Amino acid sequence: MSYTLIITEIRRGQFEERNLDLFGLSHLMDKPTYVLCPEGTYPINEKWADVIITTGLKEEEFLMPMNICKALEKVFERFNISDEIILTHSSSGTECASYISGYFALPVITDVNGINKDSNGFYKSYYSDKVYGEFVTTTPNTIVLTVRSGSFKDKVKEKSEAPKKEKIDAPLAEDERSFIEYVEEEKTEIDITKAEMLLSIGRGVGNKDEIPSYEELAGIMNATLSCSRPVVDKLWLPKARQVGQSGKTVRPKVYLAMGISGAFQHITGMKDSECIIAVNKDPEAPIFQYAHYGIVGDMNKIKDKLKELLKA
Amino acid sequence: MDIVVLTKRVPVTQEEELKIAQDGSSVDLSRVPFRMNDWDNYAIEEAVRICERHGGAITGVSIGDMESDEVLRRAIAMGAKDGCLVETKGIIQDPFMRASLIKNFIEKEGISFNVIFGGVQAEDDQFGVTCGILAAMLKLPFSSMVIGIDEIQENHMILRRELEGGIQERIKIKTPCVLSIQSGINEPRYVSIMGIRKASKVERKYFKAEQYLEGGAGSLIDVTRWFYPPKKEGAVMLQGEMEDTCRQLLGILKEKGVLQ
Numbered sequence: 357m358s359y360t361l362i363i364t365e366i367r368r369g370q371f372e373e374r375n376l377d378l379f380g381l382s383h384l385m386d387k388p389t390y391v392l393c394p395e396g397t398y399p400i401n402e403k404w405a406d407v408i409i410t411t412g413l414k415e416e417e418f419l420m421p422m423n424i425c426k427a428l429e430k431v432f433e434r435f436n437i438s439d440e441i442i443l444t445h446s447s448s449g450t451e452c453a454s455y456i457s458g459y460f461a462l463p464v465i466t467d468v469n470g471i472n473k474d475s476n477g478f479y480k481s482y483y484s485d486k487v488y489g490e491f492v493t494t495t496p497n498t499i500v501l502t503v504r505s506g507s508f509k510d511k512v513k514e515k516s517e518a519p520k521k522e523k524i525d526a527p528l529a530e531d532e533r534s535f536i537e538y539v540e541e542e543k544t545e546i547d548i549t550k551a552e553m554l555l556s557i558g559r560g561v562g563n564k565d566e567i568p569s570y571e572e573l574a575g576i577m578n579a580t581l582s583c584s585r586p587v588v589d590k591l592w593l594p595k596a597r598q599v600g601q602s603g604k605t606v607r608p609k610v611y612l613a614m615g616i617s618g619a620f621q622h623i624t625g626m627k628d629s630e631c632i633i634a635v636n637k638d639p640e641a642p643i644f645q646y647a648h649y650g651i652v653g654d655m656n657k658i659k660d661k662l663k664e665l666l667k668a
Numbered sequence: 669m670d671i672v673v674l675t676k677r678v679p680v681t682q683e684e685e686l687k688i689a690q691d692g693s694s695v696d697l698s699r700v701p702f703r704m705n706d707w708d709n710y711a712i713e714e715a716v717r718i719c720e721r722h723g724g725a726i727t728g729v730s731i732g733d734m735e736s737d738e739v740l741r742r743a744i745a746m747g748a749k750d751g752c753l754v755e756t757k758g759i760i761q762d763p764f765m766r767a768s769l770i771k772n773f774i775e776k777e778g779i780s781f782n783v784i785f786g787g788v789q790a791e792d793d794q795f796g797v798t799c800g801i802l803a804a805m806l807k808l809p810f811s812s813m814v815i816g817i818d819e820i821q822e823n824h825m826i827l828r829r830e831l832e833g834g835i836q837e838r839i840k841i842k843t844p845c846v847l848s849i850q851s852g853i854n855e856p857r858y859v860s861i862m863g864i865r866k867a868s869k870v871e872r873k874y875f876k877a878e879q880y881l882e883g884g885a886g887s888l889i890d891v892t893r894w895f896y897p898p899k900k901e902g903a904v905m906l907q908g909e910m911e912d913t914c915r916q917l918l919g920i921l922k923e924k925g926v927l928q
Contacts, residue, residue, distance in 0.1 A: 368835075425804070455804045465889060489893070490892050538835055541835070601833075649903050661914045
């Protein structure tokens, strides 16, 4: 029987919002949706699923590459193999997708943001989100997919009054890899999620010596200084200032992004800001697609000009 | 500890306008600059630091055309002992095929290692799965998104993986294993032109990909067309001289009530 299998992402008891996109994609496929879950109770609308399978694994054991493959073996013994295996495009979702692909020798496409039903094609972004490619499988095999958050959530619908509940017992691969603990980021005085206005800087700043000058501009503007990932990777600003999927999600009144090209992981963390203004020297930068206002230009010169105007 | 580090030469497209062929069959990269994938810098740096503390040697491995020799020279300049280039005709888009090639190469050439490192993803295709597929094929434990290696013991490591929202998980992993290294784990060393020149004198080994394609190492996925992302409404672009656009910007801030 043909069906799609969703592997849910649960972290610290939370049913991650990105899971909605897994259901949305599955519902577009027009076949039964099977959902694989760790143990526990999560706020999931069970009507979205036709079959819910629990594994007996705790959340931190569940999304672990070797364990999930053992669990899938059990699922496929019971229900045959699914047509698709769908995971979130997240740290653990992608990690598991890669291992599943190698373990079962299945094709994998990650970060899927659209489909072409006529050609059975999947869309994926390439080259800094400048182009998309349409991918198809060359074998009739099951395909492993990870899904870009926000891409399919509006396709979610209720499917069944009461889904069938199934349970499998998955063995643990504890001697290969085991979970020890969650580690939280250190608390800092500045909380960028509380700011009314963020002045956010990216790779385009180019050079560490420019940072104090942006701190000064943020001060004059009454804004808080935040940044994108490359600035943190270069140790120019602390991790607590980072906006994006691996940093903080922010919704200020105004988000002024300077020298940020708009990688999807960054957009995820700021797209719900009330007003987004982008400054970038590349007129084709993806951030202009998400911004309300844009300026094409050299961020460092614009920063100096803004300071001059504000001081006058 | 002997470490194999996978490294890739990628186009730097952040500030480039990319042209797609009329029929959508290809993307023109002929005018785009290339360099080592940024994540690989962190992977090599981490490997070098481990070998400096614990001994061992690093072998850089790259799959691509002859131009990829450039990233091996850089890896050697950073501290790798040697480099192997597996030469392909054309770009391999399928990460499953890339991983198959690497697996067959490592096994056939008897490359010894205690750990294999790679970057979390390549900047060009952003697939982020080659290391994980390879690990499963080699039947080795795997962790992606490694943002800290806290302990290295005889037969295991303690490390931290980056999750979302500033959270990490600490895990114990058996060695040998495959790890994909996240940017920001360290501060990659500066590589001078002189360093690269010196590295050029270290012999690299060259192999042909065809030798490692047996055993079902074909492509499982194909790209059928390239296209531009659908345009959204987009931003209202502020026009005029810089002073004028800056005044408009400040006007918007006042209108939104964040600036007095």
